[in-house]
Amino acid sequence: MSAIRLLVLGAVRQHGRAHGYQVRGDLEYWGAHEWSNAKPGSIYHALKQMAKQGLLHAHEIAPSTAGGPPRTEYEITDLGTEEFLRLLREALTSYDQKMDVKSAAIGFIVDLPRDEAVTLLKERTRRIGEWRSSVTEHYVPEDGPEQLGHIGEIMNLWIHTADAEVEWTLGLIARIESGAYTFAGEGEPFVGVLAEGDENPYATGEKHPEDAR
Amino acid sequence: MSAIRLLVLGAVRQHGRAHGYQVRGDLEYWGAHEWSNAKPGSIYHALKQMAKQGLLHAHEIAPSTAGGPPRTEYEITDLGTEEFLRLLREALTSYDQKMDVKSAAIGFIVDLPRDEAVTLLKERTRRIGEWRSSVTEHYVPEDGPEQLGHIGEIMNLWIHTADAEVEWTLGLIARIESGAYTFAGEGEPFVGVLAEGDENPYATGEKHPEDAR
DNA sequence: GGGCAGGTGCTCAAGTTTGACTAGTAAGTT
DNA sequence: AACTTACTAGTCAAACTTGAGCACCTGCCC
DSSP states (O other), X not given: OOSHHHHHHHHHHHHSSEEHHHXXXXXHHTTHHHHSOOOHHHHHHHHHHHHHTTSEEEEEEEXXXXXXXXXXEEEEOHHHHHHHHHHHHHHHHOOOOOHHHHHHHHHHGGGSOHXXXXXXXXXXXXXXXXXXXXXXXXXXXXXXXXXXXXXXXHHXXXXXXXHHHHHHHHHHHXXXXXXXXXXXXXXXXXXXXXXXXXXXXXXXXXXXXXXXX | OOSHHHHHHHHHHHHSSEEHHHHHHHHHHTTHHHHSOOXXXXXXXXXXXXXXXXXXXXEEEEOOSSSSSOEEEEEEOHHHHHHHHHHHHHHHHOOOOOHHHHHHHHHHGGGSOHHHHHHHHHHHHHHHHHHHHXXXXXXXXTTOGGXXXXXXXXXXXXXXXXXXXXXXXXXXXXXXXXXXXXXXXXXXXXXXXXXXXXXXXXXXXXXXXXXXX
16 A cells, blocks of 8 residues: 555545645655655546545536636545554554655554553554564474575664564553543544645655665 | 556576566566556567667567567677666666665676675665655755654655665665675676476465555 | 365556646846 | 746656466376
8 A cells, every 4th residue: 555545545634625736745755755656646646536426516517716727626424534543543553664654644543542642552563573483483494494595684674673663662652641642532633734725844855865766 | 657567678698598488587576566557568569669769689580489479689889888787787676665676786787796786785875865865855844844744654654764774774885895696707697597497485475464555 | 066265376457656747936146 | 127046736657566368388187
């Protein structure tokens, strides 16, 4: 799964009603163009696709107030909300070492009730542990790990990464359990959208110095 | 950059002369179908593409010795070797948190001379450090990190991951410097290819239990 | 000697991603 | 008044990826 659907659904949902350019702006505001495939083309494609699948409802042509071609506004449907939550839950529990999906999921984690968030994160650590032992068992040849030569370093990297992630996840669980942040049904949600006409401090302009690609 | 070109070029290079199915077999042998987009379609596409671009030379139709349609054999060209090394160096130095590229790069690291490998890995840690500080500076609002709410956790995750990677990289550097593995120009290279007719212990059959996707 | 399970080697259509491009408006500027 | 610049909003072709499928052969079993 790529992160684009989760990101777009989440952005539209937070906005209530949004056109493509607004979604694009929000995602840039979250820095998503730096860590995910949130390019214009992908965003517009995802919007159209999901509208066709009934996850979004497209309000045709609000003539643009500020230049440019006429724009389409989108609203999330019930089906879309369902799909959003499904994707979010999956992204939180499954271990697939894709930074973009993980990051997106953290960004939307407060859309779930607090105790569900904790449960899902615990499940995540459990799965990582399971994956870890299956890798060590499965990929270590009987004749000892030397057989693998430098290839063993790949495994080493995976395991190291997995361990680091468990550590981080446990920290997050602790913070959530001790009351940090505001979750679904706990009043005033934290909203990370750009108000109409607000300028974006993290826009596509200058980026980090060595943003190697 | 996706990992597919690096993987395919490296596989053909190690084999000397290979057809698509052999490349596919090698990549499976390395477990690459589990951590990268090394599906048949992608492999054949990459082979054709790179042949068209002059990175590979295609020997038309050696009639298959063992069933199936006639096959095309590929050899790497000088241009292809150049490109391979360029991709490898870039993958080793650049920090882009893509597991597949990283893993592929580790798999081919011994194709470089030992001291270059060390230099590149040190450059990698330097860049991660640079990236780390630019993130902390750039994404922490003046009004203190509380402004970000739970979004700050995304940054937290990035930093934690980056730190874990630096740690692992330093470990690898130490192992290489103290003489582990056999690098380019040090005699008998470690070759991870399947001999003709050898069976693949890690083939596409059963996979890890919870290989979440 | 027919059937069929399974391996070999590749192709193809459908879907997704990319990055450059279009085209319109507003607002400053010589 | 003409000219440049910048922003808004979206499109498009080309590239890439995916997963299923095809056709062919081998060996085996009854």
